[in-house]
Amino acid sequence: MQQTANIHEHTAADDLALTVRNLSVDYHLRSHILHAVRDVSFDLVKGRTLALVGESGSGKSVTARALLRIIDAPAQVTSGEITLFGPDAPLRVDEMGENSREVRAIRGKRIGLIFQEPMSSLSPVRTIGAQIVESLRLHRKMTVAEAKAETVNLLRQVEIAQPEQMADRYTFEFSGGMRQRAMIAMALACDPEVLIADEPTTALDVTTQAEIMDLIARLQHQRGMAMMLITHDLGLVAEMADDVAVMRFGRIVEQGPTDAIFHDPQTAYTRRLIDATMRLETGHNRPPPPMDGPPLLSAKEVSKYFGEATWRGKKKWGITAVDGVSLDLWPGENLGIVGESGSGKTTLGKMLLRIVEPSTGKVIWRPGAGNGDAAERDVTAMPKEALKGYRRAVRLVFQDPFASLNPRMTVKQVVGDPLIVAGLASGSALEDRVAELLDMVGLPRDAMERYPHAFSGGQRQRIGIARALALDPEIIIADEATSALDVSIRAQILDLLLDLQKRLNLSFVFIAHDISVVRYFCDRVAVMHRGKIVETGTAEQIITDPQHDYTQSLISAVPNPDPRNKRMASRIRFAS
Amino acid sequence: MTLVSHYDDLAEETGPAISPLKPGDDPDKIAVASQWQLIRARFFANKVAVVAGIIVLLFYFVGLFAEFLAPTIPSKAQPRFTYAPPQSLAFFVEDAEGNRRFQLHVKGYAMSVDPESLRRSFTIDPDKIVPVGFFVKGEPYKMWGVFEMERRLLGAINKRDPMNLLGTDSLGRDLLSRVIYGTRVSMSIGLIGVASSLIIGTVLGALSGFYGGWVDLSVQRLIEIISAMPTIPLWLGLAAAIPITWSPLKVYFVITLIVSLLAWTGLAREVRGRFFALKGEDFVTAATLDGSSQRRVIFRHILPSLTSHILAVVTLAIPTMIVAETALSFLGIGLKAPVVSWGVLLQDAQNIRTVATAPWLLIWPCLAVVVSVLSFNFLGDGLRDAADPYGH
Numbered sequence: 024m025q026q027t028a029n030i031h032e033h034t035a036a037d038d039l040a041l042t043v044r045n046l047s048v049d050y051h052l053r054s055h056i057l058h059a060v061r062d063v064s065f066d067l068v069k070g071r072t073l074a075l076v077g078e079s080g081s082g083k084s085v086t087a088r089a090l091l092r093i094i095d096a097p098a099q100v101t102s103g104e105i106t107l108f109g110p111d112a113p114l115r116v117d118e119m120g121e122n123s124r125e126v127r128a129i130r131g132k133r134i135g136l137i138f139q140e141p142m143s144s145l146s147p148v149r150t151i152g153a154q155i156v157e158s159l160r161l162h163r164k165m166t167v168a169e170a171k172a173e174t175v176n177l178l179r180q181v182e183i184a185q186p187e188q189m190a191d192r193y194t195f196e197f198s199g200g201m202r203q204r205a206m207i208a209m210a211l212a213c214d215p216e217v218l219i220a221d222e223p224t225t226a227l228d229v230t231t232q233a234e235i236m237d238l239i240a241r242l243q244h245q246r247g248m249a250m251m252l253i254t255h256d257l258g259l260v261a262e263m264a265d266d267v268a269v270m271r272f273g274r275i276v277e278q279g280p281t282d283a284i285f286h287d288p289q290t291a292y293t294r295r296l297i298d299a300t301m302r303l304e305t306g307h308n309r310p311p312p313p314m315d316g317p318p319l320l321s322a323k324e325v326s327k328y329f330g331e332a333t334w335r336g337k338k339k340w341g342i343t344a345v346d347g348v349s350l351d352l353w354p355g356e357n358l359g360i361v362g363e364s365g366s367g368k369t370t371l372g373k374m375l376l377r378i379v380e381p382s383t384g385k386v387i388w389r390p391g392a393g394n395g396d397a398a399e400r401d402v403t404a405m406p407k408e409a410l411k412g413y414r415r416a417v418r419l420v421f422q423d424p425f426a427s428l429n430p431r432m433t434v435k436q437v438v439g440d441p442l443i444v445a446g447l448a449s450g451s452a453l454e455d456r457v458a459e460l461l462d463m464v465g466l467p468r469d470a471m472e473r474y475p476h477a478f479s480g481g482q483r484q485r486i487g488i489a490r491a492l493a494l495d496p497e498i499i500i501a502d503e504a505t506s507a508l509d510v511s512i513r514a515q516i517l518d519l520l521l522d523l524q525k526r527l528n529l530s531f532v533f534i535a536h537d538i539s540v541v542r543y544f545c546d547r548v549a550v551m552h553r554g555k556i557v558e559t560g561t562a563e564q565i566i567t568d569p570q571h572d573y574t575q576s577l578i579s580a581v582p583n584p585d586p587r588n589k590r591m592a593s594r595i596r597f598a599s
Numbered sequence: 600m601t602l603v604s605h606y607d608d609l610a611e612e613t614g615p616a617i618s619p620l621k622p623g624d625d626p627d628k629i630a631v632a633s634q635w636q637l638i639r640a641r642f643f644a645n646k647v648a649v650v651a652g653i654i655v656l657l658f659y660f661v662g663l664f665a666e667f668l669a670p671t672i673p674s675k676a677q678p679r680f681t682y683a684p685p686q687s688l689a690f691f692v693e694d695a696e697g698n699r700r701f702q703l704h705v706k707g708y709a710m711s712v713d714p715e716s717l718r719r720s721f722t723i724d725p726d727k728i729v730p731v732g733f734f735v736k737g738e739p740y741k742m743w744g745v746f747e748m749e750r751r752l753l754g755a756i757n758k759r760d761p762m763n764l765l766g767t768d769s770l771g772r773d774l775l776s777r778v779i780y781g782t783r784v785s786m787s788i789g790l791i792g793v794a795s796s797l798i799i800g801t802v803l804g805a806l807s808g809f810y811g812g813w814v815d816l817s818v819q820r821l822i823e824i825i826s827a828m829p830t831i832p833l834w835l836g837l838a839a840a841i842p843i844t845w846s847p848l849k850v851y852f853v854i855t856l857i858v859s860l861l862a863w864t865g866l867a868r869e870v871r872g873r874f875f876a877l878k879g880e881d882f883v884t885a886a887t888l889d890g891s892s893q894r895r896v897i898f899r900h901i902l903p904s905l906t907s908h909i910l911a912v913v914t915l916a917i918p919t920m921i922v923a924e925t926a927l928s929f930l931g932i933g934l935k936a937p938v939v940s941w942g943v944l945l946q947d948a949q950n951i952r953t954v955a956t957a958p959w960l961l962i963w964p965c966l967a968v969v970v971s972v973l974s975f976n977f978l979g980d981g982l983r984d985a986a987d988p989y990g991h
Binding site for chain 2: 376378411414415418419421422423426427428429430431433440441444445474476487490494
């Protein structure tokens with residue numbers, strides 16, 4: 024590894040915070056050994072951010088955990104040096120005993136860690152304040168009173184309003200963004216020299232993500248910490264990182280300054296990754312379908328209230344998930360619905376299919392709209408049998424490619440099930456049809472006899488699409504269909520859907536929180552906020568010239584995968 | 600300048616780095632494995648569970664061929680040998696010249712009478728040799744109540760000689776034969792009981808979990824009421840209600856039903872919980888959207904995902920049944936003589952004097968209960984862990 028010695032020739036040796044040399048981690052699994060991390064070397068430098076980028080399964084989280092020695096069986100570190108530099112002599116973390124006192128002194132105190140899912144890494148049975156106090160007393164040997172004061176101070180630093188009161192609240196009383204702030208406060212409690220942030224904002228909405236990343240960057244700058252940011256989001260990398268290391272299959276395939284990685288990638292894989300991300304930053308340049316005929320599917324003033332009534336029928340409480348939404352989908356059109364979590368977009372999609380019954384309003388379907396026939400059918404009033412016919416024409420593609428396929432059925436059974444239920448095919452005709460569908464979504468015929476666990480996320484999503492296509496639908500409702508996928512796969516699936524649309528004359532309702540995906544895929548976009556549609560327009564207009572305040576703040580919070588043109592820094596905040 | 604790892608010079612990698620645990624293993628094998636194959640592989644990796652499974656099978660084998668395996672019929676009293684101690688099997692005899700000769704045998708009994716209490720007691724007499732053989736003719740019996748047979752696996756060659764490997768009871772009945780016959784009853788009462796509680800539990804649990812609402816509410820309240828019943832008094836009452844004129848077999852079935860009527864609640868809760876969880880799964884929603892009827896959703900999509908869990912719960916429920924039968928019979932409200940079960944056998948060991956003079960009456964039936972219950976529990980644990988091959 025002659026090149027690892029000069030990874031940071033431009034940094035003076037005394038700026039180093041942590042170095043990793045030739046780290047390898049193996050997983051001893053039931054059927055094989057997985058080399059999750061192989062010969063990984065990098066440096067963390069004070070005041071700088073190294074982004075560890077890679078797709079799922081590339082070994083980035085395992086690397087971070089190995090630094091803190093918190094990897095559990097069946098994983099084990101097989102080789103490598105981890106050296107922590109500080110005011111005293113350099114410490115060899117890899118030589119310390121598992122769970123020894125030295126390692127525990129480093130965890131939290133000198134290396135702070137922020138997890139992806141704050142809910143599962145904070146204790147639900149103790150107040151936020153108590154958890155921070157504990158860590159302060161443990162690592163900084165403070166008295167209870169000092170620790171309490173410091174806790175309030177920390178919560179104030181992470182911009183939690185009324186920190187005195189909030190310290191006495193429990194995790195479940197905090198929103199996702201607040202929890203992540205508390206988590207950051209906890210990680211920073213002992214003033215660590217190195218901060219590891221493992222997908223810190225993946226579970227958060229873009230606007231919250233922008234705020235959290237702002238906060239982390241500011242605190243890092245104030246304290247001069249070295250930071251390792253683990254993420255799959257190249258946009259975030261471009262906004263945040265000074266240096267980038269690209270991981271794939273356990274190896275670092277390329278590392279260097281952010282600008283060089285983005286604008287002059289040296290390896291084929293990095294180039295592909297960046298291309299896939301950049302491609303999603305463009306529209307698809309498709310002439311929009313004509314919108315003069317009758318729309319294929321319309322929602323008219325659809326609302327959904329969730330609530331609980333007392334046994335006498337009085338309403339105890341209620342929330343309005345969807346509030347009087349109207350929209351139209353024309354034949355051949357891709358309509359995007361974007362919004363943050365809790366905006367009601369998924370409920371709206373479910374109401375279109377009547378998986379959730381609308382409280383008020385109507386869904387109108389015009390089966391012959393493609394031929395100019397405006398005969399209306401009221402989906403909300405359909406009896407069971409008619410609804411089956413409607414659900415054959417309007418299909419759903421699910422978000423989670425793992426949960427949406429029955430693990431006990433072969434691919435043939437999964438894809439063929441709608442055909443069997445509808446009585447459309449059986450025996451060898453069924454087999455041929457399934458093979459044809461698999462071919463359509465780019466899977467080989469011999470996938471038929473396999474079970475879903477044999478496939479990757481992207482392949483599973485293809486199986487899900489094949490199932491949706493089995494009954495020759497007119498409309499496909501895709502609910503976050505690509506959000507569980509890696510960026511390169513995401514682009515492939517979107518291309519597949521666009522290709523299928525051309526061949527099969529489909530219309531899509533595409534529900535997503537990811538603005539770039541919507542821009543790539545959709546003709547028109549409806550922006551939802553708190554159950555209402557605040558703005559509708561063509562995809563280009565929404566992205567480049569948003570009119571509503573909320574849309575503006577949403578668009579400006581989306582990280583831009585170009586380090587020369589950072590967007591988040593100059594974002595617009597929306598106060599509602 | 601960016602740094603390029605030297606690996607990129609090599610051919611482009613297409614998948615994660617994997618090496619087999621042992622040379623020659625094919626990591627691709629599990630790709631085409633069905634869920635059942637995964638469960639099986641996982642189960643067989645758990646050695647304790649496999650051993651427990653083998654023991655359970657052995658018990659059932661013994662129960663199935665009880666007539667043939669038992670040295671004699673369990674009701675045959677030997678008034679000459681009451682409370683006779685266990686004899687041990689030996690292989691060689693020495694004749695007068697001191698030559699050792701192979702002869703499977705047990706030692707006979709010597710009787711002594713206590714001059715004060717006139718109680719007879721038996722000790723092993725090392726000089727009396729009772730030759731023993733395999734497949735000897737013994738008491739005639741009906742195999743499975745159908746075939747007239749005389750041959751037994753093991754017995755004294757002379758039919759009139761005593762052979763009591765585990766000793767005898769107060770009437771001089773052979774304990775080994777009784778334990779073997781008891782195995783049939785005790786192990787099968789579990790099966791029948793669990794089968795009926797399985798049906799009630801699964802159906803009510805499924806209804807409760809699938810429909811929710813008031814169906815769920817009433818089933819759950821019913822479960823709570825049944826769980827709140829003090830079981831022993833209830834059993835006492837029900838057992839007292841069984842007409843005295845009924846045949847022991849009829850009583851046996853009724854007792855089984857009574858036990859299972861109270862034991863389905865745990866299974867119903869388990870099934871309900873699983874149904875609740877699975878009902879919200881995307882693949883179930885997908886099946887509904889595919890046009891599947893409710894029945895098809897339940898039987899084609901939800902229940903198959905449950906079978907392995909149900910199997911595990913059932914395996915854990917059988918030992919509860921065995922223990923319940925033993926306890927009831929011990930208290931004299933379950934099975935009664937002449938039916939032989941482990942619980943009935945333990946009735947003989949109810950007073951301390953018997954335990955002091957004939958401890959084997961307590962030890963062997965107890966051991967049978969403990970070993971079978973433990974085996975079932977280990978087996979059930981193994982099955983439960985294997986039931987979800989994607990966990991961990």
